[in-house]
Amino acid sequence: METDKKEYFRKTLREIKNLPTLPGIVTKLTKMAEDPDTTTEQMGKVISKDHILAAKLLRLVNSAFYGFPQRISSLNSAIILLGFNVIKSLIISASIFEIMEDQDVELWEHSLGCAVVCSVVAKRLGLSDPEEISTAGLIHDIGKVAIKMELPQEYEEINRMVQEEHVSRFTAERKILGLDHAEVGGWLAKRWNLPNKLIEPISCHHDPRLAKNEQLSSAVVHFGNIVIRGMGYCHGDDIWVPPMSQRAYRLLDLSAVDIDEILDEIEDKLWDVKGFSLEIQSEQNAASGEDCPP
C-alpha cells in the first residue's frame, strides 16, 4: 500500500505545470509591465524576490524552445535572455491563475530570506557563482508549494501533525506522504529541465550528504535554510531549527568571525525583505479593496 500511495503522489506531483504566486507580487508586476517606462532591470529586481516567478522564468528559459537545455542556473541571466516582452507575457499569464485562498507570506519571506543568506555566504566564501547559489536558495522550497497545491488534504494533515505532535514538517511529510518537499522540489526542477546546479541544492537542502556534484552549493543552501530559520523566518508551526550536517559545515569552513560578519550583513539586507514584504501586502490589500494595515 505504501508504495502505491507514494507512487500515486509522485505521479500527481509530476504532472504539475504551474504554481500560483502571491497576488500582491502579480499586481505590482502587472502595473510595472503596463508602464512604458519600466525597464527589464526593474522588473527583474521584483521577480528576483519571488520564488515562484523565479522558478517559472528558469523553467521557461531552460525549455527546449529557447535552445539552452539545462544551461541557465542564474535568475539574472534568465531575465536577460528572455527579455522584456517574454517576461511581460509571463506576468500576464501568471495573473490568470487561480489565486490561492490564503497567501503564504511566511513561505515567501522564508524563501527570500534564504536567498539573501545564500548570497551573503557565497560571496563571503569567494565562490565564482554567488548569484546562482542565491537563485537555488530562493527556490529551494518549491516542493512545499507543489504539495500544497496538488495534495491540499494531505497538506492540511501535515500541518496538523506538526502542530499537534511538534514534529518537523520534514518528518510529518515523510510519515504522511512517504516523501518530502526537498525530494519533490528536486523532481520538479528536473522535470522543468533546470540545470543540475539548481537541482541538487534543492533536493539536498535537508541532507547535503546526498549531493554528488554540487556539494558546496548544496552546503550553502542547507546552511542558508538553517540560519534564516534561526533568525525567525520559518514556515508555519515548524519553528525549530533543523540539525546541520557536520560535513556540510566543514565544507563551508567558516570561522566564528565569519559567522559574526555574515550575521551583520544578513541583518542589514533583511530590511530590504521586510520593506518589500510590507509593500507587497499593501498592494494585495489595495487590490482587494481593503485599507492598508497600520
Next chain:
Amino acid sequence: MQQILIAQADEGMTLAKDVETEEGRVLCGKGTTLSTCLIDRLRKMEVTHLTVEGHPVQDENEKTLPEELQAIEERFKRVKHIPPLMHIKKRLQERAVAARKE
C-alpha cells in the same frame, strides 16, 4: 532608539544614527529631524531603513526582550548538540539585546 522601515518613517522623527549609502557616504546626519520631503528623497535613493530616537512605531507583533530571547531559545531547542548553531544562537540573542538599548 528604534530601527524602522522607510515606509514607517514620519515627519517629526529624529535620526538616532547617520543614514549612509552602501558605500558609506553619509546622506543624512544623526540628529536630523525628518520632514516628508526628506523622507521622500531618502526613499528615492533606495534607503530601506533608518534608526530613529525613541520608539515611535508601535508594532503589535513586536515582542518584549524577554519574549524575543525566549523565542530564540525555543527555536534552537533541538540542536543543542551542535556547537556552531549554539554559537549562532548566542550571537542572535546578543544582537536582540543590543538592538533594544535606548
Next chain:
Amino acid sequence: MQRILVAGDTILHTPASKLIIEAMGYQIITSSRLQDAVSLILEDPPDLLITEKGFAGGGHDLDLITAAKACLQKANIPILLALNDSELSGVDWDLFPVDDFMIKPVLPEVLLARIELAQSRLIRVFDNNPLSRLPGNTSILRAIQKTIDSEEPHGVCYIDIDNFKPYNDRYGFSRGDEVLLMVARLTVNVVEENARNGSFVGHVGGDDFVFIVREEHIDTVCQRLIANFERVKNMFLSPEDIAAGCFIGEDRQGNRTEFELLSLSVAVVTTAGNKYKHYGEISATASQIKHYTKSLPGSNYVIDRRNP
C-alpha cells in the same frame, strides 16, 4: 522592377486596379491563355503570380500553378488565387499550393495589400537564419541600404564572437549553437529595450550578426550588450576553463595555443554625414574596424569616427 503575371480576366476587374499597382512600381503582364502564361513562367518567370480558379477552364486549374512551382530557381514565386466565395469550400489546399487567396470581385486596395504581404512574407520565411530565425543576408543588405537612404544618422553594428571556432572545437557544435542563440537573444533584447525605433537585428550566418540603431543609442546598446554577454557567458563555459581564464586549442596551423574565453567584438559604422551611398561601402569599412576590434583583448566595441 517587380514583375507580376496576372493570369485571368476577372482579377483586374476595374481599370483602377491595374493603375494602382503600376503606380507602386510593379510591372503587370496579363494573360488570358494558359499556354501563354505557362510559357512566360518557364522562359521568363515573373516575381509574383496571380491567377484565378477556373483560369484554364475545365480541369486545368492546376497546370499553371504546377508550372510555377516546377520552375526551380523561382520555386518560391508567391502565388495568389482569386476565386468566388461559393468556390471556397470546395478547394483542397493541398492540391492548390498557393500562398494566399482573394474573394472576387477583388478591390484594388485589397489586391495591392495582398501582393505586398506576399512579398514581405517571402523575404521573412526564406531569408531567415534557420538557427536564430533572425533575418538573413538579403534582409540585412536591404535594411542597411534603407538606413543609408533615410539620411538619418544610424550606427550599423557588426557583431563577431571572438574565438568561436576554437570554442566549437572544444565544446562541440551543439554548445556552439547555444552560444549563437544566446547572442541572438541578447542582441534582440538589448536593441528592443533600448532602441526600438528605427532598429534592426539580423544574423548573417555563423557567428556574425548585424544590428542597426539610431546614432544616439549606439553607446548604450553596445555597452549593455557586452555587459549582458559577460554576465551570461560563464554558463556556457566549463568551471575548469573559467578558473584557468583561457582554454587550450589548436590554431589554424595545428599548433597548441591558448585562447581567450568567449568575448564579443562589435564594429560600428556610422551613417551620419552622407558618407555612404551603398551598403557595400559600409561592409568594407566594417571589415577594417572589425580587424582592429578583434585584436583588443576581451569584449569591445569600436565606432568608426573617421571622415573619408
